[in-house]
Amino acid sequence: MELPNKTSLTLNATKNKLDNQQKSNKHDQKSNSQRKEPREWCLNDFEMGIPLGEGRFGRVYMAKEKTSKKIVAIKILSKQEVKENEMVNQLKYEVEIQSHLRHGNILRLYGYFRDKHYVYLVLEYAEKGELYMLLQRDSPFTEHKAASYIFQMADALLYLHNKKVIHRDLKLENILLSNNDKIKISDFGLAIHAPDTSQMKRRTLCGTPDYMAPEMFIDTGYDQRIDLWALGVLCYELLVGEPPFMVENFNELRQRIATVDYKIPDQISLEAKVLISSLLQSDPEKRLPLDHVTTHPWILKNK
Structure with a gap:
């Protein structure tokens, strides 16, 4: 099984231009010639x-x-x-x-x-492990803690989407925590990179059903906004302690997701309800953009 060489690992579809190479002066060339390749691990x-x-x-x-x-x-x-x-x-x-x-x-x-x-x-290494395990122990989170985590996730997703990367499998088990309560998005096994915006629409059915957006169940294609839907599911889950569409039957789950059939408990603040509902929109065009998530009143008030 061949993996790519380290020198070939790149998210940029274009090669370095010749004029960039010509900018190197003789000193750089000399130091480059003396630089040793890093030793590979075993x-x-x-x-x-x-x-x-x-x-x-x-x-x-x-x-x-x-x-x-x-x-x-x-x-x-x-x-x-x-x-x-x-x-x-x-x-x-x-x-x-x-x-x-x-x-x-x-x-x-x-x-x-x-x-x-x-x-x-x-x-x-993320010292505190999966966010899933932490929520199992301390469920549900306070709005202060949940807002801090959602802000960090949104900021990371904004970075990913600017790099034309869709994660496609955001869930509690794939969110890790360091000792200082810093979120670490992990597991890019289902992630996809599409530098050409015309290629951003995907049709592969993948991910974890509880977090899948409505458009993933139909053949119209989807783009990076499926991650926004998953972020809304995560926000709900952190505040309530369980996913918004939690049913055991897959067909029923798909139906509830398609019709956005969920209820937010009364104890959740109005600002949090507004954020969740703005992300859990069946129409991807209507989902709150990530730069608006990071500046949402509930986030700014609690993070």
């Missing part, structure tokens, strides 16, 4: 620690990089299982996209290495 470079979680194709472990003493998370994926489930391209996309993202609320992918049987992704 498993022996890390002290493996406790397991942090288990996914479909492998596990995530805490680890320490021996040279720097830096604590990281290592996601270990079985090559055989990835191949058997035809997920090779998806893994390539995950590496290509996440390795180039630089935002304080997006989990860093520092690099990867591989051996005969496994692929290892070296990730930023």
Whole structure:
């Protein structure tokens, strides 16, 4: 199973122009010629620690990089299982996209290495783990805490969408927390990058049903605004303690999402209700833009 070379990982569809290369002066050329390529990691470079979680194709472990003493998370994926489930391209996309993202609320992918049987992704370590587990313990969150988290998510999504990246699988399990309560959006396995705006409309049905926007169930296509819908679901979930469309039957769930059939409990503030309803709009055109989310009165009042 071949992953892209580190030098080929890019979110920019165009190559560097020749005139940019010609701007280098002789001093730069000399220093570049003396610069050594970074040594690639191997498993022996890390002290493996406790397991942090288990996914479909492998596990995530805490680890320490021996040279720097830096604590990281290592996601270990079985090559055989990835191949058997035809997920090779998806893994390539995950590496290509996440390795180039630089935002304080997006989990860093520092690099990867591989051996005969496994692929290892070296990730930023988020000390507090999944937001899902925190909500299970402290459900529901105060409006102050929820607003802080939603603001951080919205700011990260604004960055992603400016990079023409759609996450497509925003959910509590894919939101991690650091020790200072900093949100870290993770798991870009279903993310897609479309630098050409004419390619932004997608038709692949993917994601987690409770968080899927209405347009994902019909064949009209969808774009980055499905992430806005998921943000609305997350806002509701943080404040109420459960998703707005929680039913066990998939067809009933799809019907409730299509008709936007949900109710916000009375104890939720009016400002929060307005924000949730402005994101959970069946028409993507009517969903509140992310730059308006970050400056929404409820956010500014509580974050």
